[in-house]
Amino acid sequence: MPNANPTRPELNKEVVRRFYEAVLRPGGPDFATIDELTDEQEVELNWGHPDSGVHREAAIGPARHRMHELTGLDLSAISVDELIADGPTRVVVVATNSGTDIHGTPWRMTVLELVDVTNGKITKKRSFYQDTALLRDISLEREAALPQRARET
Numbered sequence: 391m392p393n394a395n396p397t398r399p400e401l402n403k404e405v406v407r408r409f410y411e412a413v414l415r416p417g418g419p420d421f422a423t424i425d426e427l428t429d430e431q432e433v434e435l436n437w438g439h440p441d442s443g444v445h446r447e448a449a450i451g452p453a454r455h456r457m458h459e460l461t462g463l464d465l466s467a468i469s470v471d472e473l474i475a476d477g478p479t480r481v482v483v484v485a486t487n488s489g490t491d492i493h494g495t496p497w498r499m500t501v502l503e504l505v506d507v508t509n510g511k512i513t514k515k516r517s518f519y520q521d522t523a524l525l526r527d528i529s530l531e532r533e534a535a536l537p538q539r540a541r542e543t
Contacts, residue, residue, distance in 0.1 A: 399475035402507040406481045409505075409512060410470045429511040436517045460529035462489035462497075481505045487519075491528045492535055499524070 396404070405427055412423035436457070458465065472484040483505055488498040499520035506514040519525055 398478055399481075401510070402479065402481050403473045403475045405507050405510055405512065406473055406475075406483060406505050407470075410483070410485075414465065414468055414470075416466070427510075427512055429508070429513045432511075432513055432515070434515045434517075457529075460532050461525050462491055462528060462532060463487055464489045479506045479508055481507060489528075492531045497524060497528065 408423060409427045412420035412427070457463070467488045469486045470483060471486055472482075474482040474484070481504075483501075483503040485501045485503065486498060487501050488496060490496050501520065502518045504514075504516040504518075505512055
């Protein structure tokens, strides 16, 4: 039975759980729910992946799409393995990402995300990848092949 009086960390975990359910929904993301759960001024800090940097607001989606394209990430294979919350704002997401490189070789790694939730909205996300060198190598090969593939089509 759900807790009748959930704590702030429990409420924050619920926001993050709903966010990832909306992002990973079979058939495509539920953008209405994503918008409902993210602050208009959200900041995403992603160091160590192919589109590293600080992304804000509307720039977050294109940066995330570029990373998925360059790494061959399989969105349908992402699993959120654990949500950990203790304290007023932070939720730690332990996830497993996987995909294939340009040669069809599968890859898989753990990703940790620190998600800040304030007043029921995601305000900041920071992602940490288990093997940034592997992601870099995959993305460099894929990026080099993109112009070649464009000429072939």
